[in-house]
Amino acid sequence: MNEPAAQIASDVDNPLSAAFRDTPITKTPVQNRGRLQAVATAGVAVLAAVLGACSSGGASSSSTPATLRFGIGPYQPTATDTRKAWEPFFAYVAKQVGAKYELEVTNDFGGIAVALGSKKVDLAWLGPYGYVIANHSGGAKAIATANYDGKPVYHSIVIGPPDSPVRNYPDDAKGMSMSFAEVDSTSGWLVPTYFLKTRNIDPHTWFKYSEGAAHPAQETAVAARKVDLATDYDRNRTAMIEGGEIKDGDTKVVWTSPDLPNDAIAVRSGLSPSLAKKLQEVITKITPEQAATLLPKHYDGFVVATDDTYKIIRDAATSLNKLAG
Known part of the structure; x- marks a missing residue:
């Protein structure tokens, strides 16, 4: 089941890889x-x-x-x-x-x-x-x-505080504290990790890296400024805002994946x-x-x-x- 990486990265075999490669590094529009x-x-x-x-x-x-x-x-x-x-x-x-x-x-x-x-x-x-x-x-x-x-469909996102200086993720996020969600999460770990791989970036060395948090904790950690950045998914952020767990202005999205x-x-x-x-x-x-x-x-x-x-x-x-x- 372990296909060669070059094959996996092809447009035919992996549309997610193609979408990551063909779109800007900044917040990506819906494409797939x-x-x-x-x-x-x-x-x-x-x-x-x-x-x-x-x-x-x-x-x-x-x-x-x-x-x-x-x-x-x-x-x-x-x-x-x-x-x-x-x-x-x-x-x-x-x-x-x-x-x-x-x-x-x-x-x-x-x-x-x-x-x-x-x-x-x-x-x-x-x-x-x-x-x-x-x-x-x-x-x-x-x-x-x-x-x-x-x-x-839904989307993996990376969030920061409302005044985050990140405009071109991940290029201008190097050295920041970054919380990835639990390792079995699609949007909180797999997709953001895979995206960075397509950019030849190791998150463990690029960021002050941590992992393992639940998705609600990701939002509250950023809102409380305990970390600079965190992964999440758009549905969770929407639900937490509508449920009053966080306010809309407590965090902002600095990166969005293609459709998942x-x-x-x-x-x-x-x-x-x-x-x-x-x-x-x-x-x-x-x-x-x-x-x-x-x-x-x-x-x-x-x-x-x-x-x-x-x-x-x-x-x-x-x-x-x-x-x-």
């Missing part, structure tokens, strides 16, 4: 939305055909267990907050397929990847990198991705194909009106996803030697 949406659309026919073929052997409603085990990563400041925000969605899905449910909320993004990859949960909502890890280690399969403000595929809704390896198809149908048929009562603000539905939706994330992880073995 069409490519990602095309992948998601193309995946509808492919996944429908695969699941239809797998389920044609006569699987029935008996394939639905009495209790479904759901899992989700740490999308809110506390596990209690995450459970409160997302439980209506999981309760709805379970009801629609005629099952009871259990919901596990992990303390880090690595935890949910491990839970799905090791089949401790049947279905999980997890970050793109976490999905790639779970697929690589345990054969998990993506069935959907979330729309956020009508789009199945939104979080994966994925099922474990070995789950009944007919149940996987049923779950996919229930989730992707959620309307914006339903989403308003089932999900946090801005999430307004889902589109079909496949493993190919997350190819650019897998390529970045492979380039950084994170999928060995």
Whole structure:
């Protein structure tokens, strides 16, 4: 799985690398939305055909267990907050397929990847990198991705205080204190690390480097001026501002990634194909009106996803030697 770096960096094999190379170092505009949406659309026919073929052997409603085990990563400041925000969605899905449910909320993004990859949960909502890890280690399969403000994409960001002198990240950030998020985070570690690699920059020597913080802590650390810069993702920053955890002027964005595929809704390896198809149908048929009562603000539905939706994330992880073995 470890392809040569030169091959990974090609336009064909790694559109994320191409986007990083072809855009300015400064805050990057949105450029790849069409490519990602095309992948998601193309995946509808492919996944429908695969699941239809797998389920044609006569699987029935008996394939639905009495209790479904759901899992989700740490999308809110506390596990209690995450459970409160997302439980209506999981309760709805379970009801629609005629099952009871259990919901596990992990303390880090690595935890949910491990839970799905090791089949401790049947279905999980997890970050793109976490999905790639779970697929690589345990054969998990993506069935959907979330729309956020009508789009199945989001962005990694680097934030600084409102008076940050950084105008040309990372060139004029050398020597600053920089906090990367936990190492299993797509937007907080993988993508910003990969971006720097495309610029031949080692973050450990370029910055006064630290890593491992949760995303909410990234925003508050910058707001309190404990660090000069920190990684985050745009959805988290928006949620914290709207939730009153930080003010809009407490931090500012000094770098934005190209489009990244939104979080994966994925099922474990070995789950009944007919149940996987049923779950996919229930989730992707959620309307914006339903989403308003089932999900946090801005999430307004889902589109079909496949493993190919997350190819650019897998390529970045492979380039950084994170999928060995």
